[in-house]
Amino acid sequence: MKLTKQEIKRQQELINTINTKDKLTFEEIDTFYKEFNEGWLQDVTATCLYCTPVELAYDITLLSHFNSGVIVDVCAGLGVLTHAYATRCDYYNSNWENKIKFICIEKNSKLVELGKKLCPYAVWIEGDCFDPNIWNIIENDYGNITHIISNPPYNSMVKLTKEHKKELKYKGSKFQFALLEVCLHYTNNITFVVPETDCEFTTNPYYQRRKNKDHDNLRKLTGINYHIEALSLEIRCYPEFKNTKIPVNIYDVTLE
Ligand SMILES: C[S@@+](CC[C@H](N)C(=O)[O-])C[C@H]1O[C@@H](n2cnc3c(N)ncnc32)[C@H](O)[C@@H]1O
Secondary structure (H helix, E strand, C coil): CCCCHHHHHHHHHHHHHHHHCCCCCHHHHHHHHHHCCHHHCCCHHHHCCCCCCHHHHHHHHHHCCCCCEEEEEECCCCCHHHHHHHHHHHHHCCCHHHCEEEEEEECCHHHHHHHHHHCCCCEEEECCCCCHHHHHHHHHHHCCCCEEEECCCCCCCCCCCHHHHHCCCCCCCCHHHHHHHHHHCCCCEEEEEEEHHHCCEECCCCCEECCCHHHHHHHHHHCCCEEEEECCCCHHHCCCCCCCCCCEEEEEEEEC
16 A cells, blocks of 8 residues: 555654653554554565554454453554553553453564554563464463454465464464464453454344354364354444455354
């Protein structure tokens, strides 16, 4: 996506605010997420860096959140899901930082650097979400994971390597299914933002269940019975993603 001169100037202003201030206000963070275009940082198609619109992130975390425990945002990008989650927790309990630990896993160092400024209360782990050492460190240092949230790269836009698949039963090419297998090993509660075609339902034009062979296959391969359910969101009323028109939806996973 090509930005106009004015848009580029605005991106620089937003980054300057983040880089020059020691402590950002809620308004500065909210404005950053609303106005910053990730396409200014890098080629978003190659990395599948399609950031969740912050308005959608607030509502996802309103409908699906826990008030205590360890919350892991996998493929965290600039941390918008974590920011929204923390905002919701703050609304219910101003003392939430004593009860909740946020952990963000992201492999891109530039995003980690910015994410640390936007979500300074979170532990940022720079690395590959398929690396079992990262998950062991999280469990050893912080305990059982309460909830995993993620807007992972879509389909095969980010390639899975042999190394990634070594530990997995899923051998296909869709990143989000490989990641779901990993997440199912670590928690009972998972919320994913994914292309609509990867849900076992559609909400367009109204809610209907439908079969999905990748999920059937993953259940068979892992022996884990899980249930996918829609969050009650009218997805079309949110601002569009800034750099993709792939229709997405949000599902919650619970173990049966
Ligand atoms: C669709 S973006 C979503 C970013 C953010 N979660 C959001 O909702 O705005 C996917 C992110 O996954 C990151 N990513 C890709 N492969 C990864 C991997 N193997 N481990 C960790 N992060 C990865 C990308 O750098 C990108 O930031």
